Amino acid sequence: MIVFPTSKINLGLRITKKRPDGFHNLQSCFYPVGWGDVLEIIPADEFAFSSSGLAIPGDAGSNLCIKAYNVLKADFDLPPVKMHLHKIVPIGAGLGGGSADAAFTLKLLNERFSLRLTVSELEEYARLLGSDCAFFIQNRPLYCIEKGDTFLETEIDLSGYYILLVYPNLAISTAEAYAGVRPRQPEISLEGQLQTSVDTWRDTIHNDFEDSLFPKYPILAQIKRELYGAGAVYASMTGSGSTLYGIFNAPPIVPNQFLDYSVWQGKL
Ligand SMILES: C[C@@](CO)(OP(=O)(O)O)[C@H](O)COP(=O)(O)OP(=O)(O)OC[C@H]1O[C@@H](n2ccc(N)nc2=O)[C@H](O)[C@@H]1O
Numbered sequence: 001m002i003v004f005p006t007s008k009i010n011l012g013l014r015i016t017k018k019r020p021d022g023f024h025n026l027q028s029c030f031y032p033v034g035w036g037d038v039l040e041i042i043p044a045d046e047f048a049f050s051s052s053g054l055a056i057p058g059d060a061g062s063n064l065c066i067k068a069y070n071v072l073k074a075d076f077d078l079p080p081v082k083m084h085l086h087k088i089v090p091i092g093a094g095l096g097g098g099s100a101d102a103a104f105t106l107k108l109l110n111e112r113f114s115l116r117l118t119v120s121e122l123e124e125y126a127r128l129l130g131s132d133c134a135f136f137i138q139n140r141p142l143y144c145i146e147k148g149d150t151f152l153e154t155e156i157d158l159s160g161y162y163i164l165l166v167y168p169n170l171a172i173s174t175a176e177a178y179a180g181v182r183p184r185q186p187e188i189s190l191e192g193q194l195q196t197s198v199d200t201w202r203d204t205i206h207n208d209f210e211d212s213l214f215p216k217y218p219i220l221a222q223i224k225r226e227l228y229g230a231g232a233v234y235a236s237m238t239g240s241g242s243t244l245y246g247i248f249n250a251p252p253i254v255p256n257q258f259l260d261y262s263v264w265q266g267k268l
């Protein structure tokens with residue numbers, strides 16, 4: 001069975017509080033985008049994992065696909081499988097690519113081996129694997145709070161818009177990004193601000209990680225400016241970086257300055 005784990009962007013990202021468990025509470029709208037990997041899982045005589053495409057840091061045993069298999073194996077009599085991941089989505093990019101691989105592994109195993117897990121049960125397993133992993137179980141626009149793993153419905157619908165994603169060949173670890181943020185409670189609700197037209201977001205919708213990461217890595221602010229220069233109606237960094245995205249009214253022409261980077265464009 002083959003699935004295509006996708007990725008996400010953050011529409012606004014506020015870090016509101018450091019929690020007693022060391023994690024942070026946030027507010028954000030997570031929105032799926034089509035930049036994705038390829039994952040195949042088939043029954044086998046013994047367990048095996050392999051990957052191709054982009055190199056994934058860490059030893060092979062630490063791959064989130066294997067962790068996802070193991071959390072289900074602990075509770076169910078899962079047979080051995082052979083898993084192959086073709087990695088396309090940049091890593092340390094703020095796109096949640098690893099979390100998507102984990103969530104799609106859970107969903108695939110649930111279906112292939114008829115485990116009969118509900119959406120909320122799958123989300124519970126996903127929470128064990130990473131804070132933004134549960135989002136990819138439903139994989140539709142959701143307003144996220146707490147650790148990014150509690151969801152509220154949102155009306156946001158960007159269909160009809162186009163997106164250009166630019167990964168500047170710079171990996172930023174999530175832990176590094178959180179170490180630089182100064183949590184604060186926003187005076188105006190992000191949820192309300194996101195109800196307004198996308199053309200107004202430039203002045204209102206903010207990713208808090210930009211405040212500490214733009215001074216440290218000036219290329220990020222430069223790419224954001226260039227996305228506006230290319231005609232974006234709204235541009236931002238996604239998640240903990242380092243990918244920048246622009247939202248456009250029409251398919252954008254990729255500026256020459258981005259030719260050395262990994263870029264992806266498509267419809268929202
Ligand atoms: C920043 C966000 C925003 O969407 O996404 P990415 O940019 O990484 O995709 C997420 O909060 C990333 O979630 P995820 O990548 O799953 O993080 P985890 O593996 O759970 O945690 C990695 C590390 O980030 C920090 N962390 C993560 C989530 C959170 N709500 N508070 C935190 O402080 C902790 O230091 C933790 O050890």
Ligand SMILES: Nc1ncnc2c1ncn2[C@@H]1O[C@H](COP(=O)(O)OP(=O)(O)O)[C@@H](O)[C@H]1O
Pocket residue numbers: 056057058062063064065085087090091092093094095096097098099100101102172173174239240241242
């Ligand atoms: N299948 C996977 N794909 C990507 N990264 C993975 C995977 N499995 C484990 N990881 C680890 O997760 C971290 C990056 O996660 P990723 O979701 O790509 O980044 P981000 O949180 O910035 O979106 C890296 O430390 C990487 O080694």
